[in-house]
Amino acid sequence: MSKKSGQDFEPPKEAEKQVKNAWLFDVDGVITDPQEKKVLEEGLFEQIISRLEAGEPVAFNTGRDLGFVQEKVIDELLKRTDKKKLQNLFAVAEKGALWAAFGPDGREKESIDESxxxxxxxxxxxxxxxxxxxxxxxxxxxxxxxxxxxxxxxxxxxxxxxxxxxxxxxxxxxxxxxxxxxxxxxxxxxxxxxxxxxVGVGKNLGATRFLEWLESRGITAEKFFCFGDSKSDLAMAEEIHRQGEDVEFVFIGDRKCVVGSRVGFEVICPEDRHGKGTLSFLKNNK
Structure with missing residues (x-):
């Protein structure tokens, strides 16, 4: 398997463009419920699909294995939209050690860095x-x-x-x-x-995989939104900010975890937590 984050798919020419927003989500506690370990807010699927259909890139960045993301999130998306829409979807698992992208025909390609x-x-x-x-x-x-x-x-x-x-x-x-x-x-x-x-893996590595995938697709974004519920998720936004991109971090965990964090970007804490917080933010920020 590949040890590089560049994908084997030829990026479709129409994808070589600038989009308004790019979306990067942790999974546990952000998309899936941390106790039930499944998506409880059905509206999240609609919100994600609407962004994919608009040509905006969506990525999941998790410590979970790829199988969990596939079963709990991606398979559910496929029940609701054409698999060809997944060419704008990227999934990073095990904190950057594994990742998956989808070709124009919806075919999935997995990669792993065994080192x-x-x-x-x-x-x-x-x-x-x-x-x-x-x-x-x-x-x-x-x-x-x-x-x-x-x-x-x-x-x-x-x-x-x-x-x-x-x-x-x-x-x-x-x-x-x-x-x-x-x-x-x-x-x-x-x-x-x-x-x-x-040492070296983490949410920051997952964010780097996402940025490299975007580059391989010829996609640039005016703004990035990162979603997390643990303080370690801040590393996603920190890495994107470090690489010179405009980013906001949406924190839908216990806000006490990020109070006083010194970062160079805006941290938003919706009133609702976990999936409800993610859904409410997405509804209000098209």
Whole structure:
């Protein structure tokens, strides 16, 4: 598989243009519900499709595996629109290690950068730890190919998970020290998961993949909108801003997480949170 973010598809000539807006979404807690792990706000599909049909690029940037994005979001879009509309859609998974684009005929092409995978020894140690000590409230996600995710059980209790996660983090630090992982891997926590990833991957890498895909398609955008519900999602907008683009960050998580953040772009906090917040913003910003 490819280790480059350029796509194999020849960009259609009509796509070599400037669009008004480009849209970059985290998935968990932004498109899908963090506890139900599915899209609860049906209106989101209509809003996304309307942008795709208008020729505006839409991207998902998640720590989830590609299969999750395909099943929970892309397949649902395909039930509601022609697959040829997906040529304006881009999906980044596992924080930039995997990505997928769609040709003019709707054919999907996946790519992976295997050079940034977490070592197998680490995966085995963490898998055993979760199974033996934390299986009552979390599980080891076997779908990930390049990183580790320990996720809250389906319909789990957020408060209980938060408490147990602190204990998990202490155990992970011990594993890091024992295996000499400092400087090679990092731990990143969200409201429903704890991730272990190679240094260099993250929401900023996912944003870079998106920008490179746009360049390969000959598309420029007047403005970018990034959506997230965790502080680490800020990295998407920070990277786009760093590369000289006009960007706004729409934060639909607990606004206390971003209060005081010093960034060079506007941070918007809708009144509603999660999918409702995303939907309300999209309805009011065509």
């Amino acid at each position: 940034i995978s977490v070592p197998e020894e680490v995966k085995n140690r963490v898998r055993d730890l979760v199974k033996q000590k934390f299986s009552d409230c979390m599980f080891y996600d076997e779908t990930k190919r390049t990183m580790i995710s320990i996720e809250m059980n389906h319909n789990g209790d957020l408060e209980e998970f938060s408490v147990k996660r602190e204990e998990l983090l202490e155990d992970l630090k011990d594993i890091f020290q024992e295996l000499g992982l400092d400087g090679r891997c990092i731990i990143d926590s969200t409201i429903i998961s704890t991730d272990i990833q190679s």
